[in-house]
Amino acid sequence: MKEQKFEFAYEVYSNISELRKEDADLLVKARAVTKHAYAPYSNFFVGAVAKLNNGEIVSGTNQENASYPVGICAERVLLGNAATIYPGVGIDTMAISYDSKEIKSDHPISPCGMCRQSLLEYETRTKKSIRLILAGQEGEIIIVKTVEFLLPFAFNSSELI
Ligand SMILES: [Zn+2]
Numbered sequence: 001m002k003e004q005k006f007e008f009a010y011e012v013y014s015n016i017s018e019l020r021k022e023d024a025d026l027l028v029k030a031r032a033v034t035k036h037a038y039a040p041y042s043n044f045f046v047g048a049v050a051k052l053n054n055g056e057i058v059s060g061t062n063q064e065n066a067s068y069p070v071g072i073c074a075e076r077v078l079l080g081n082a083a084t085i086y087p088g089v090g091i092d093t094m095a096i097s098y099d100s101k102e103i104k105s106d107h108p109i110s111p112c113g114m115c116r117q118s119l120l121e122y123e124t125r126t127k128k129s130i131r132l133i134l135a136g137q138e139g140e141i142i143i144v145k146t147v148e149f150l151l152p153f154a155f156n157s158s159e160l161i
Helices: 021-036 074-085 113-126
Strands: 011-013 044-052 057-061 091-100 131-135 141-144
Touching: 021 044, 021 057, 021 091, 021 131, 044 074, 057 074, 074 091, 074 113, 091 113
Parallel strands: 091 131
Antiparallel strands: 011 141, 044 057, 044 091, 131 141
């Protein structure tokens, strides 16, 4: 037996004023787009905005449904938009924020397991790491260099062949 370790580094900023301008701009957009989320059931409004490698900006918000499993997260709405409007173009950076009627939006959230799987496959198919900026409407911000860090031992297409 041998024990192995998985660890990764990520950046933590105390607030948006510490970010470089283009990251701050993206986060401001992600915070604002939460207003377009359709989340009457959870009251948890998520916004994702990405800068693609061609410089274009694409966004997504969570879209819920009375039939709960039909709802889709902001990150996967964004991926669908990006893949449809700019097929084959990688994502440079994605900012993810949220607002809520129940809790204070003052700390980062990170993508759910299903979105991590989708984001990772987007990285693989475009051969470009997606940098993630995670934050609430205010407060601490986390930046992760690649989705790969968030899904160790990921299932991928090579298992299917
Ligand atoms: Zn998700």
